[in-house]
Amino acid sequence: MFDWYERLIPIQPSQHRQLGWLPARSLAMVSHRQWLPACLGDLSQAAAHVPTAVLEREGQLSPVVLMSLLPHQNHYLTEQGQAREDYVPLVLRPYPFARATITERQSPTLCIEASHLVELDTPGAEPLFENGQLAPPVQKIMQMLDAIARDHEVGRAACQLLQQKGLLEDWPLNVRYGNEVTRIEGLRKADLDALNGLSREDFADLQKHYAAALAYTQNVSTHQLGRLKQWAAQQRPAAGAGGIPESLDSFFGKEDDDLTFDFD
Numbered sequence: 041m042f043d044w045y046e047r048l049i050p051i052q053p054s055q056h057r058q059l060g061w062l063p064a065r066s067l068a069m070v071s072h073r074q075w076l077p078a079c080l081g082d083l084s085q086a087a088a089h090v091p092t093a094v095l096e097r098e099g100q101l102s103p104v105v106l107m108s109l110l111p112h113q114n115h116y117l118t119e120q121g122q123a124r125e126d127y128v129p130l131v132l133r134p135y136p137f138a139r140a141t142i143t144e145r146q147s148p149t150l151c152i153e154a155s156h157l158v159e160l161d162t163p164g165a166e167p168l169f170e171n172g173q174l175a176p177p178v179q180k181i182m183q184m185l186d187a188i189a190r191d192h193e194v195g196r197a198a199c200q201l202l203q204q205k206g207l208l209e210d211w212p213l214n215v216r217y218g219n220e221v222t223r224i225e226g227l228r229k230a231d232l233d234a235l236n237g238l239s240r241e242d243f244a245d246l247q248k249h250y251a252a253a254l255a256y257t258q259n260v261s262t263h264q265l266g267r268l269k270q271w272a273a274q275q276r277p278a279a280g281a282g283g284i285p286e287s288l289d290s291f292f293g294k295e296d297d298d299l300t301f302d303f304d
Contacts (some may be wrong), residue, residue, distance in 0.1 A: 042077070042131070044069040048140050048151035053169060060165030061178075062156045064135045067128070068121030072112050074224070078103040079130040079191045080198065080250055087261035089127040090116060091268065094199050094208055094228040094258065101199035101208075101228070102192070103254060105129055108268065109213065111222065115271035124271060131188060137178070139185045148189070150174075150182050198251040205242060207234050207255060229262065230255035 070076065078092055083103060086092055091106040108115040116124055136153035158165050167175045174182065202208050211229040214221050235255055238246070246252035 042138070044073065044135070045138055045153055047154040048138055049154050049157060050140075050142050051150050051152055051168065051174075053172070056157070057169045057172070058160060060158055060160040060162060060167050061136065061152055062158055062162065062164055063166065064156070066121030067117055067123060067132060069135065070107075070132065071114050071117055071121060073114050074108045074111055075104045075106050076129050077131050077192065078105045078195070079188055080195045080254060081187070081191050082130040083254065083257050085127055086129065087257045087264070089125050089264065089267070090261070091264045092258045092261040093211060094202070094230075094254075096226040096228065100196065101203055103195050103199060103258070106224075106268065109224075109272060111224075113275075115268055115275055119275070130184075130191075134181045134185050134188070137181045137185065139189055150178075150185070194250060195254070198249050198254045201246065201249050201251045202230065202255060203228075205234075205238070205246070207231050207238075207246075207251075230259045232259055 075093075075095065078086060080103065083092060086105045093104055093106060094101055095104045107117075118124060136156035138151050138153070139148040140151045141148050142151075152168075160167060166177060168178060169175055173179075199208075207230060208228040209231045211227040213224040213227060232255075235243075235246075235252075243252065246255070
């Protein structure tokens with residue numbers, strides 16, 4: 041389960057029929073996330089705001105959106121935990137609900153973040169149930185969670201297909217702190233030269249599995265790296281705090297094949 045959930049509670053009619061839930065008022069729960077899982081369903085929208093990439097973790101490839109150049113930070117969010125632009129990653133929209141596999145159960149079940157499960161008379165609370173059934177807004181969220189789970193399966197398969205056909209290349213992004221350089225590990229990007237050299241049959245295979253759209257959208261989104269620079273400057277801590285410097289003129293290198301972001 042995603043690490044922005046602290047304690048999930050399975051929703052059970054027998055226990056929660058008379059309870060309510062509080063909608064999330066901010067995205068502060070991911071203020072520490074440098075990247076977030078991406079959905080193919082909103083990848084084109086994401087690419088208009090933030091860079092996207094393919095990330096390899098524990099031997100598995102998946103699409104992600106980059107939110108920061110610095111580890112454990114999210115420059116897309118304001119200090120109040122609000123999105124800077126009119127885009128909220130699809131994977132965050134069901135919060136505080138989630139699909140989770142509980143130890144005693146074999147299949148994922150609908151859960152809620154414990155801190156958002158409240159008495160129905162709590163100001164701002166919405167009902168979990170109506171007439172013995174999940175309330176319509178909760179049903180829609182459950183459908184969204186199911187769609188996101190299916191999307192992630194398709195997205196991982198599309199990334200794997202790109203890898204099998206030799207269409208992904210390493211995308212080194214480095215951040216320098218003084219004399220130390222930290223790399224965002226595992227990032228890949230689409231190799232457009234290889235993509236444009238595919239046979240008609242191979243390209244049709246990519247289209248069939250949504251991999252072509254993933255590759256082209258990812259490539260376009262790399263131009264959003266400049267926004268991460270701007271947002272980092274807006275969140276610049278006070279001088280001497282060991283963070284982003286007053287001058288960011290040397291923030292970007294000239295070659296995007298091996299970008300180094302200098303925070304010296």
